[in-house]
Amino acid sequence: FHMNSVVRQLHEQGTDVVMVDTGNSYEGLCEYLGGKYISYSEEKPITMNPFKITKEEINIEKINFLKNLILQIWKGSDGVVTKTEDRLIGQTIEEYYRSYFTGKIDAPLSFNSFFDFAVARIPEIIKENELKGIDTADLNYQLRDFYRGGSHETTLNENMDSTLFDETFIVFEIDAIKDDATLFPIVTLIIMDVFLQKMRLKKNRKVLVIEEAWKAIATPLMAEYIKYLYKTARKFWASVGVVTQEIQDIIGSEIVKEAIINNSDVVMLLDQSKFRERFDNIKAILGLTDVDCKKIFTINRLDNKDGRSFFREVFIRRGSTSSVYGVEESHECYMTYTTERAEKDALKLYKAELGCSHQEAIERYCKDWDNSGIGAPLEFARRVQKAGHVLNLPTINDTK
Structure with missing residues (x-):
């Protein structure tokens, strides 16, 4: 939810956004912004021709x-x-x-x-x-899988859609291959190279956000390439971010520490209360000060809820400056970001019945939600599903 909010604001500020996701977390936002959503499947694999250059x-x-790409295919992630x-x-x-x-x-x-x-x-x-x-x-045996007649013959031999360079919001959804030890890191690399090409060609600000897929390339083999990606991005007014739900992923790998943490000037942390008793290691690796830690352990703990709609808090450090912020979004943003199946299905019902755009469906849905007086989003979604049609509710005052 927080990252949806971050990339939406970046996009509104004129930033080209490229995301690598493994869980449909950004499908709603991508559709709302009219972006390009590319989902990997056996019928439509993500392909490119990285060898085709001038x-x-x-x-x-x-x-x-290209050397890293070949070595990744030959040796595998742990080779x-x-x-x-x-x-x-x-x-x-x-x-x-x-x-x-x-x-x-x-x-x-x-x-x-x-x-x-x-x-x-x-x-x-x-x-x-x-x-x-x-x-x-x-070597020949491993590479042949990506050669003519191999099971992955299209992956490195067919040009990627050239219109992607003009898209300002792109999501690559690769959940279908997250358990494929061979294909997952290769496709992640392909997407990173697409970003590098966009980064060099376009003059505006760019950002690459890699969700859990970054684990596939956080290996000794790829460490130098990740460092190169971060350092090169800075030269072209671009940034790279990795996202994880497990702090252990970050603190448990020397590769991550050297290649990612040391090259990241912005750190965002959600509620860390469950790690309080063993936070010293996290503090040292992320370079947090005692003042930072005091701020972190106030997340969602302060009596600051009066007069505000529902919100959660996040710690953000930019360089040496840090603060705790409330992520407080409108109902329209909530319905754009949500991954709750019942809520998404209720919105689809509105969209289908009204025959309107995704944005118009959200606006109409949220108008009825606000007028219903129901605070909980899931409760309102279930009411819509139970009714089986657009509710078209009057205002709360009219209801009374």
Whole structure:
């Protein structure tokens, strides 16, 4: 709910928003803003052709991205890469582009043509340099899954929708593959690269928000790439944020600490009362002061509710400045953010019966909700569902 509020405000301030989600948390907001909601499925997988670049676009950053991509497929999230293997893949990618732009490869740039080149060239490099201990059979076997005829052949060989660069609010929903150890980190990487391209091309402010999917790439193999992503974003008036519901995810990983926490100037924390007895570790890793901690433990604890609608509080630190804020939204915002199935279904009933836009349905729904005098959103939603139609309630005064 809080992150819906954050990205809505960023979007209203002219920021391009790209989100990676694993739970339909932003479907309502995306529809309300007229954004692009891309949900991964076997029938419509998220695809791109990261190898298709111009000669001018070849630089050390792009080579490193493609190298990380290949190593991720080859070694997996928990794999160990030797310096020789790292250099071998990097050299192969460089030679692939050199061969293409000098006319030695006539096939289009894609993972397919790279695979064809690599299968032939890697054994030659190994022989020329008398390299030992490189399992080319395993490399070919792992990569072939993304090659022509493989189960993921479209993932790295088909162009992504070019209109995405003009979209100002994009949500990639990849819940369908969150348990796929091979595909999940690869698709997350693909989306991050889409953001990097948007980041370089567009002049306004940009933000990439990665929900729980960031865990898939918080590995030793990807640590340097995550650092690069954060540092590069700063150069292009962009920012990167990771979101988790479990504080242990953040404090339990050296990779996260080095690659994410140390490069994040803004920290947002919700209620931490259940961690109070063991907060010292969190305090040290996040660099919180004693004053910060005192503020954090006032979250949702103060007698400050009189004269206000329902709200929850959040601690936000920006640089060295920190405060606790109330997240207090209108009924219209609540119905835009909600993930409660009963509430979403009640809103769909309004939209279908009235034959109107998503925004108009929310406005009409909330007008009836306000007029009903019912405070609890779930209670009103159940009343709508029980009635089975738009309530069209008079004002509370008329009712009385």
